[in-house]
Amino acid sequence: AGGGGKSSALLMGAAQHVHVPGYAALILRRTYADLALPGALMDRARDWWHGKARWDGQNHKWTFPSRAVIQFGYLENAGDERRYKSAEFQYIGFDEATHFTEKQYRYMLSRARSSFGLSPRVRGGRRSARGITMSRYNATPLIGAAQAQALLGSWYEIVGNGGQES
Numbered sequence: 001a002g003g004g005g006k007s008s009a010l011l012m013g014a015a016q017h018v019h020v021p022g023y024a025a026l027i028l029r030r031t032y033a034d035l036a037l038p039g040a041l042m043d044r045a046r047d048w049w050h051g052k053a054r055w056d057g058q059n060h061k062w063t064f065p066s067r068a069v070i071q072f073g074y075l076e077n078a079g080d081e082r083r084y085k086s087a088e089f090q091y092i093g094f095d096e097a098t099h100f101t102e103k104q105y106r107y108m109l110s111r112a113r114s115s116f117g118l119s120p121r122v123r124g125g126r127r128s129a130r131g132i133t134m135s136r137y138n139a140t141p142l143i144g145a146a147q148a149q150a151l152l153g154s155w156y157e158i159v160g161n162g163g164q165e166s
Contacts, residue, residue: 006125007041010093011048013123014070017090018053022116023068025091026084028108030099032074035060041095042072075100081107090118097124 014025029035035042045062046055053062053070061071075081081104092112094100100108112120 007044007095010095010123010125011041011045013121014091014093015048017118018064018068018070019066020068020118021066023066023091023118024087024089025068025070025093026073026087026089026111027070027093027095028073028075028100029095030074031076034096035072035074045070045072075104075108078103080104084108084111087111088113088115090114090120092120092122094122094124 010027014027017023017025027035027041029041034040037043042060049055049062049064049070053064055062059071060073061069063069073084078101084107089111090113092108094105094108097105109122112122114120
């Protein structure tokens with residue numbers, strides 16, 4: 001459901017550890033245009049963080065006084081996920097998670113890691129026939145709940161749907 005708060009929740013999740021030096025978060029949409037629309041993620045982040053962090057428009061990222069970074073990215077084409085091959089993110093947010101391929105999703109999960117003690121987190125927002133769904137490692141629309149649970153173990157859960165798949 002548009003306007004249901006999914007994107008804001010992803011931004012809030014990304015900002016949870018901006019006080020930690022070296023923290024890196026990545027928020028993804030399928031296309032750059034989806035990130036840059038009026039009122040969309042980058043526009044909303046500017047409203048929230050202007051004056052509190054430094055914006056780098058060329059690299060689509062906010063750098064906070066602690067040197068923590070929140071970056072915006074996109075995976076429009078097959079293989080775009082490889083642009084993150086050496087990256088480490090403690091938070092990855094997939095906005096409209098059902099728009100990504102299984103291969104992109106699995107690859108990006110490998111980028112969720114931490115070399116300094118923070119547990120990596122991955123969140124996904126998606127529209128649901130029964131309302132808003134915010135999920136942690138939301139792989140359901142891509143590979144199914146049973147496969148996701150087997151692949152991701154305790155990191156996987158569905159929230160917002162009473163634990164039911166859409």
